[in-house]
Amino acid sequence: MRFRPLLALVLALCLTLVTACSGGAKAVDRANLTYDDIHNTGLANDCPTLPDSARGSIALDSSAKYQLLEICMHPAEVYVKGEPANKRQEAQFVPSKILTRFTTSLDQVYGDLAVSGNGLNFQEQGGLDFQLITVLLPGGEEVPFVFSSKELAATADGTAISTSTDFDGSYRVPSYRTSNFLDPKARGLTTGYSSAVGLVPAGDDFTGESVKRYVDGTGNMNLSITKVDSATGEFAGVFTAIQPSDTDMGTKETMDVKIVGQVYGRLEKA
Numbered sequence: 261m262r263f264r265p266l267l268a269l270v271l272a273l274c275l276t277l278v279t280a281c282s283g284g285a286k287a288v289d290r291a292n293l294t295y296d297d298i299h300n301t302g303l304a305n306d307c308p309t310l311p312d313s314a315r316g317s318i319a320l321d322s323s324a325k326y327q328l329l330e331i332c333m334h335p336a337e338v339y340v341k342g343e344p345a346n347k348r349q350e351a352q353f354v355p356s357k358i359l360t361r362f363t364t365s366l367d368q369v370y371g372d373l374a375v376s377g378n379g380l381n382f383q384e385q386g387g388l389d390f391q392l393i394t395v396l397l398p399g400g401e402e403v404p405f406v407f408s409s410k411e412l413a414a415t416a417d418g419t420a421i422s423t424s425t426d427f428d429g430s431y432r433v434p435s436y437r438t439s440n441f442l443d444p445k446a447r448g449l450t451t452g453y454s455s456a457v458g459l460v461p462a463g464d465d466f467t468g469e470s471v472k473r474y475v476d477g478t479g480n481m482n483l484s485i486t487k488v489d490s491a492t493g494e495f496a497g498v499f500t501a502i503q504p505s506d507t508d509m510g511t512k513e514t515m516d517v518k519i520v521g522q523v524y525g526r527l528e529k530a
Contacts, residue, residue: 308496310488311487326528329526334522336520341354368387370386405503425484433477435509436507482501495524497522
C-alpha cells in the first residue's frame with residue numbers, strides 16, 4: 261500500500277517523457293475527440309496548432325489551381341479605439357475583456373488561391389466566417405461587433421507558402437442586427453414602429469435612433485504565416501484585423517476594433 265504513491269509518480273513521469281518526446285508536425289485532430297472531451301471545455305473554440313519545428317515551405321505552380329481550406333481564426337486579444345481624456349492626444353487602442361464564451365472563432369473557412377506573377381491572391385468563398393462578439397472596456401462600456409472574414413480578398417508576395425508569407429487584404433463586416441430586430445422601444449427596419457413616442461405627429465426626439473437601415477462595414481486583415489508543414493500542406497501563424505464595431509442598424513457611431521489571434525489552415529490543389 262505504501263508503494264502506491266511512488267508507483268503513481270513513476271507512471272506520471274513516464275507519460276510526461278513520452279508526450280514530450282513525441283514528434284511530428286501534424287496538427288491536433290479535433291475529430292478524434294468525443295463530445296464528453298469537448299463539452300464545456302472551450303476546446304471547440306481553439307484552433308489546431310503546429311509545433312515550432314514546422315519551418316518548411318510549399319512551392320506553388322502558377323499553372324495549377326489551389327485552395328486554402330479549414331482556415332481557423334481564434335481571437336486572443338481585442339482592443340477598442342477610444343477617445344482620449346486629453347484632446348491634445350491621439351485616440352489609442354485600449355485592451356478589453358472578451359465576454360463571449362467559447363463561440364468567438366471562425367472555422368472551416370475556405371477560398372481560392374491563385375498564383376499570378378510574383379504574388380499570391382486569396383479570395384474567401386465561405387465557411388463559418390462570422391461570429392458575434394461583445395467586449396467590455398475598462399470603464400464598463402460594452403462594445404458588440406461582428407468578427408468576420410466574409411469576402412476576404414488578400415494578397416501576398418512570392419510564389420510559395422513559407423514562414424515569411426504575409427497575406428493582407430480587406431473584408432466585409434455584416435450588420436450585427438437583422439432587419440427584423442426590434443430595439444427596446446420596438447423600433448426596427450422592417451417590423452415594429454417608426455417612432456418611439458405615443459403621438460406620432462409630435463415627432464421623435466431621437467429621430468436618429470428611429471431611422472433604421474442595414475449598414476455593412478469594411479475591415480482590413482493581415483495573416484502572418486509562421487509555421488508550415490510541407491508534407492501535409494498545413495500552416496499556422498497569427499492574424500491582426502481592424503474593423504468597425506456595431507452601428508445598431510446605422511443609428512450610432514462605430515468604434516474601431518482591433519482583433520489579434522492565432523490562425524490555422526491547410527493548402528490543397530483544387
